[in-house]
Amino acid sequence: MTTKNKVAIITGAGSGLGQATAVRMAEEGVNIVVVDVNEKGGNETVEMVKKLGVDSFFIKTDVSKAEEVKNYVDKTVEKYGQIDYFFNNAGISGSGKYFLDTDVEEIEKIVQINLMGALYGVRYVAEVMLKNGSGSIVNTASSAGVIGQDSVVTYSATKHAIAGLTKSMVAEYAKEGLRVNAIAPGPTETPMVKAFYEANPAMKENATKGIPQKRLGTPEEVAELVTFLLTSKAEYINGEVIRIDGGFTNTK
Incomplete structure (x- = not known):
């Protein structure tokens, strides 16, 4: 099935995994709706994908707010149908502090963005997909959503929840034509991860040592997996949480 003139919404598309996936999907002829709170990065992604010959526009969004999530869905439908x-x-990842040293405000912020933002997104997007008869969703979990990791307790909790969201949506809606999968990247060379390791340099060394391939992943490698899962190439894959971590969680 061709991907040309299909429409993708990508959140967090102003940098990192989202930006790399926007570019990779654009190479497949997919029109890209770029969603991010970062206006500069979001507009940069729009320009990158337009150079590949597809249509694209940016919607500035705080995904922790349900009304803003509904807005990016409504605007997409208004433009493309x-x-x-x-x-x-x-x-977001958080400060890297141990859980009992973490402020309640930080806990709430991580939960609102990582979990509630993901729930809101699936809620409003899946509604449109089911009305149209089909659709494919990939949620971003994490290696910290597969195993326990120190210094990221709240983040890990939200990413474990993403796995549950993924599997349960399939249990309810696969029969109606919806596919929902998740990726679980290990440490990857994204701006968010780089900033985290800059604040916690010892953790990068420990993480790299713990990866059998002895390096971090790249956003482009993750983008290839996401593109595969979203498109009809993965038509019979549903409800999976697929690790892409250089063997990191396999050794735990």
């Missing part, structure tokens, strides 16, 4: 693919990717 459809949503074929959704990369539900926006998220």
